Amino acid sequence: MLKALWHGIYMPKEKRARFSELWRTIMDIDLDGKPQTTKNVFSEFSSAGLVDITNDPDFNGIYDEDMNEDPTYEPNSPEEKAVFMKYAESIMMKLTFSTVQIQQHENIFIFETAYWLSNAIKYNQDYLDICTYQRLQK
Incomplete structure (x- = not known):
């Protein structure tokens, strides 16, 4: 999915x-x-x-x-693409699930869940300078 x-x-x-x-x-x-x-x-x-x-x-x-909160940020600019492609192998998508409610009717269990989709960067701020780290967070 x-x-x-x-x-x-x-x-x-x-x-x-x-x-x-x-x-x-x-x-x-x-x-x-x-x-x-x-x-x-x-x-x-x-x-x-x-x-x-x-x-x-x-x-x-x-x-x-439109998730772009900064009107000056242009994610499709050549400069931003170059930064992203340089670190693309170090960026991952994180899908987090949680159970909200569980119901039981005889032998049937109904699970209501919630999920969050976020990004994560494998490198920490010791490896990347703060500006690059923040740019990748966008």
Whole structure:
């Protein structure tokens, strides 16, 4: 599910296995890995079971909020990209779960959970200067 949140799409596991078997045939992939067909790639994935989670009511509006609180910060600038790419292997996403409530009905347990998604940097401030560390925190 983490990849689905990152990319905004999801394909169920049972459909994914079958689709990966047929992918080369459906798109007529050559030895270099390039499709030799005029078929629309997105429509082929959609018909194979790809789900756009932005259309799911549970995830409604998750990409709408602008999390950039600093109007002078431009995350797509060449300088910011270079800093990020230099330390990309040292940045990880952390998914934290907690149990909010547990209910039992006969032999059935219902768990209500909460989760938080955050980033973490493997290096500490001893390895990175404070400015770089704070830039990576953004």
